[in-house]
Amino acid sequence: MSKLPVELFLALRYLRPKRTFVSVITLIIGVMLGVAGLLLVISVMSGFDRQMRDKVLGFNAHLRVELQREQMSDYxxxxxxxxxxxxxxxxxxxxxxxxxxxxxxxxxxxxxxxxxxxx
Incomplete structure (x- = not known):
C-alpha cells in the first residue's frame, strides 16, 4: 500500500478516468431509466391527486350556508x-x-x- 492518506487514496482511485465505452453507455442508460421512472411516478401521483380532489369536492358541497345558533326559517x-x-x-x-x-x-x-x- 502507498504512503498516501486514505482519503486522498480513495479520491484518486475513483477520480482517475478509466471508464470504457461500455461503462459510459451503461451509466447513461441507468440515468435515463432513473429519470423515466421518476417521471412515471410523478405523472401517476399527479393523476391520482387530481382524481382524489375531484372525488372529495364531488362528495362535499363547495358552499354551505348555516346559521350559528338558530334554525333557518326561510331557506x-x-x-x-x-x-x-x-x-x-x-x-x-x-x-x-x-x-x-x-x-x-x-x-x-x-x-x-x-x-x-x-x-
Missing part, C-alpha cells in the same frame, strides 16, 4: 339568492342533526345528515 329565500349567481349549477337544502339511538341495549350518540338525492 327558500337563501336558496334563491344563491342560485341567482350564474356560476352556481345546483343548490339543495339538507338536514344535519344529532340523534340518540338504542342498539342492543347500548346507548350511542351520532351526528346524522340527510342530503337530497341528485336529480
Amino acid at each position: 327558500r329565500r337563501v336558496m334563491s339568492v344563491v342560485t341567482s349567481n350564474k356560476n352556481v349549477q345546483r343548490a339543495a337544502p339538507y338536514v344535519l342533526g344529532q340523534v340518540l339511538a338504542l342498539v342492543k341495549v347500548k346507548w350511542w350518540m351520532s351526528s346524522v345528515g340527510a342530503s337530497p338525492v341528485d336529480e
Whole structure:
C-alpha cells in the first residue's frame, strides 16, 4: 500500500478516468431509466391527486350556508339568492342533526345528515 492518506487514496482511485465505452453507455442508460421512472411516478401521483380532489369536492358541497345558533326559517329565500349567481349549477337544502339511538341495549350518540338525492 502507498504512503498516501486514505482519503486522498480513495479520491484518486475513483477520480482517475478509466471508464470504457461500455461503462459510459451503461451509466447513461441507468440515468435515463432513473429519470423515466421518476417521471412515471410523478405523472401517476399527479393523476391520482387530481382524481382524489375531484372525488372529495364531488362528495362535499363547495358552499354551505348555516346559521350559528338558530334554525333557518326561510331557506327558500337563501336558496334563491344563491342560485341567482350564474356560476352556481345546483343548490339543495339538507338536514344535519344529532340523534340518540338504542342498539342492543347500548346507548350511542351520532351526528346524522340527510342530503337530497341528485336529480
